[in-house]
Amino acid sequence: xxxxxxxxxxxxxxxxxxxxxxxxxxxxxxxxxxxxxxxxxxxxxxxxxxxxxxxxxxxxxxxxxxxxxxxxxxxxxxxxxxxxxxxxxxxxxxxxxxxxxxxxxxxxxxxxxxxxxxxxxxxxxxxxxxxxxxxxxxxxxxxxxxxxxxxxxxxxxxxxxxxxxxxxxxxxxxxxxxxxxxxxxxxxxxxxxxxxxxxxxxxxxxxxxxxxxxx
Amino acid sequence: xxxxxxxxxxxxxxxxxxxxxxxxxxxxxxxxxxxxxxxxxxxxxxxxxxxxxxxxxxxxxxxxxxxxxxxxxxxxxxxxxxxxxxxxxxxxxxxxxxxxxxxxxxxxxxxxxxxxxxxxxxxxxxxxxxxxxxxxxxxxxxxxxxxxxxxxxxxxxxxxxxxxxxxxxxxxxxxxxxxxxxxxxxxxxxxxxxxxxxxxxxxxxxxxxxxxxxxxxxxxxx
Numbered sequence: 001x002x003x004x005x006x007x008x009x010x011x012x013x014x015x016x017x018x019x020x021x022x023x024x025x026x027x028x029x030x031x032x033x034x035x036x037x038x039x040x041x042x043x044x045x046x047x048x049x050x051x052x053x054x055x056x057x058x059x060x061x062x063x064x065x066x067x068x069x070x071x072x073x074x075x076x077x078x079x080x081x082x083x084x085x086x087x088x089x090x091x092x093x094x095x096x097x098x099x100x101x102x103x104x105x106x107x108x109x110x111x112x113x114x115x116x117x118x119x120x121x122x123x124x125x126x127x128x129x130x131x132x133x134x135x136x137x138x139x140x141x142x143x144x145x146x147x148x149x150x151x152x153x154x155x156x157x158x159x160x161x162x163x164x165x166x167x168x169x170x171x172x173x174x175x176x177x178x179x180x181x182x183x184x185x186x187x188x189x190x191x192x193x194x195x196x197x198x199x200x201x202x203x204x205x206x207x208x209x210x211x212x213x214x215x
Numbered sequence: 216x217x218x219x220x221x222x223x224x225x226x227x228x229x230x231x232x233x234x235x236x237x238x239x240x241x242x243x244x245x246x247x248x249x250x251x252x253x254x255x256x257x258x259x260x261x262x263x264x265x266x267x268x269x270x271x272x273x274x275x276x277x278x279x280x281x282x283x284x285x286x287x288x289x290x291x292x293x294x295x296x297x298x299x300x301x302x303x304x305x306x307x308x309x310x311x312x313x314x315x316x317x318x319x320x321x322x323x324x325x326x327x328x329x330x331x332x333x334x335x336x337x338x339x340x341x342x343x344x345x346x347x348x349x350x351x352x353x354x355x356x357x358x359x360x361x362x363x364x365x366x367x368x369x370x371x372x373x374x375x376x377x378x379x380x381x382x383x384x385x386x387x388x389x390x391x392x393x394x395x396x397x398x399x400x401x402x403x404x405x406x407x408x409x410x411x412x413x414x415x416x417x418x419x420x421x422x423x424x425x426x427x428x429x430x431x432x433x434x435x436x437x
Contacts, residue, residue, distance in 0.1 A: 062371075062417040064378035066389060067410040074402035152281070159283035163382060170285060183293035191282040191290060198281035 004180045010189060016172035017193050023168060024155045026090050031097025031154070038102035040131075043109050053102070060099030066160050068092050073164045089161035097154055104146045108139030145208035152198045152205070159194075169193060224399040225408065235391030236412055242305075242387060243374040243420070246312040250373075251366070253313065254320035258328055259350065261321065272321065279318030285379050287311050292383045308380035308387075316373045323365045327358030360432045367424040371417050378413070388412065 042053035060068065072095075073088040081087075112135060120130035140147075162171035169190055177186045261272045279287065291314075292307040302310065331354050339349040359366075381389035388409060396405040 059414065062375075062414045063410045064375040064389070064413055066378040066381075067392075067406055067413060070392075070406040071403065071410060074396075074406060078403060156281075156283040159285040160379060162285070163379070170283070170289075173286075174289075177289075177293065182297075183289070184297055187286055187290040187294055191278070191286050194282045194286060195278065199277065202277070202281055 004176065006185070009176055009180065009182075009186060012172060012176060013169060013186075013189055013193060016167065016169045017197075019166070019168040020155070020158050020194075021197070023086075023089055023093065023158045023161065023166070024151070027093035027097050027154055027158070028151055030090065030094035031101055034094055034098035035101035035105065038098050039105050039109075042102055042106050057099045057103050060096055061103070065092070065096055065157055066163060068096055069160060069164050085161065085164050085166035088164055089158075089166040092164075093154065093157065093161070096157070097150070100150050100153075101147065104143050104150060105136075105139055107146075108141075108143035109135055111142060112138055142212065145205045145212060148201055148205040148208060152201045155198055155201075156194065220404055221401055222404055222408070224395070224401055224404075228395050228399075228405075228408075231391045231395060232388070232409065232412060235386065235388035235409075236416060238305075238385070238387040239374065239377055239416065242308060242312060242377050242380070242385070243370065245309050246316055246373060246377075247370050249309075250313045250316035250320055251324075253317040254324045255355065257317060257321040258324040261325060262328060276318045276321055279315055280322075284311070284315050284376050285382070287315055288380060288383060304380075304383045304385045307383060308377070308385045312373060312377060312380070315376075316369065319369050320366060323362050323369060324358065326365075327362035328354060330361045331357045356432070363428045363432055367421060367428065370424060371421050374420060375413065375417060388416075 038053050038056060041049045042057070044050060044053075069088060069092040072092040073083060073085070076083040076088065076091070116134055116138070117130060120134045125133065158168055159170045162168055162174065165171070173186050173190045177183050180186065257272050257275075260268050262269075264272070288308070288311040291311045292302065292304065295302060295307070335353055335357065336349055339353040340346070344352070377387065378389040381387060381393060384390065392405050392409040395409075396402040399405060
């Protein structure tokens with residue numbers, strides 16, 4: 001039997017945590033890009049485009065992330081794509097994040113007074129210029145706190161990718177726990193590592209919220 | 216690629232899916248009631264309790280909100296037996312879900328308590344009500360009315376998150392889906408159907424909570 005010291009466990013967990021960080025970043029960036037497209041559909045003038053985007057958002061917010069990941073993992077091979085846990089995890093979390101981010105930013109766009117659009121139009125800007133120069137910068141700036149808050153949720157959600165076989169923090173901890181039979185220590189350390197990643201962001205979101213409330 | 220979808224297995228699977236959905240609903244009903252009760256106590260303790268209790272509740276909320284539910288579940292299910300507490304999977308799931316949800320709803324209930332004007336408490340005290348009566352009869356009903364929509368969302372989120380308790384072999388909806396796909400070899404179709412069942416459950420649950428809240432708490436709930 002292999003003996004694991006405390007430092008062996010910690011070192012292995014920290015090495016695995018790199019993948020959790022990388023996956024969170026990839027999903028956040030991907031989710032922001034796709035979410036921007038969904039946002040365009042969601043605030044478009046065309047009624048059907050708005051409906052499709054609402055349906056997309058409702059679908060991802062009304063079903064468990066675990067199911068979304070399973071559908072990615074088992075569905076994409078049917079389209080002829082060779083899929084690995086990493087691809088399924090990134091794609092699944094990207095679509096998941098896009099729905100939430102689009103909805104957060106939409107609330108920012110909705111919060112802007114109509115006068116902002118009118119002012120843009122009276123300056124002779126066309127729709128895309130209005131969005132790029134006037135609407136979106138303000139919408140992003142007033143939704144910064146919930147966006148950071150969602151990043152925390154996304155980091156925690158990466159734990160689910162262990163179930164479809166992606167080697168991140170939780171999957172590694174399961175393997176270590178099976179070898180050491182010290183669930184308290186192993187899962188306690190995993191919780192601590194997640195806490196260290198998430199807590200500063202939570203605090204940052206809170207600061208942003210208070211700053212916004214002070215205005 | 217000649218993959219064709221096959222839903223022929225579905226007729227024989229309706230029973231299993233319904234059983235799983237019933238267990239999922241049981242989990243969320245228990246969690247909602249116990250979790251809300253806990254969070255009322257927690258939020259009240261955080262405002263009026265002794266300093267040590269206030270700190271403890273604050274730490275509890277931060278720890279639960281900044282760690283994944285899956286890790287909390289494993290910690291409870293695999294960790295507690297080493298302290299000599301052996302829990303049934305379904306009990307461990309209920310415990311983990313309740314503790315997780317309480318951390319979020321303590322914040323929500325607390326925001327509701329803060330939203331009730333101070334004058335309400337003062338007026339009730341002036342009428343000779345005891346502090347506990349003031350809290351239960353005057354402040355709490357008004358607070359619950361304000362936070363009800365946020366509470367509803369949290370219940371739905373928790374219901375969706377409960378999918379991961381399949382990992383400790385609780386026989387709920389996702390667990391039944393895992394079993395079905397192992398038997399039918401139709402993984403995509405199985406998870407697709409079960410995802411749609413979850414969508415129906417979450418929409419139905421939201422509607423039920425909204426109409427129930429309107430009846431119990433009065434108007435003002437959308």
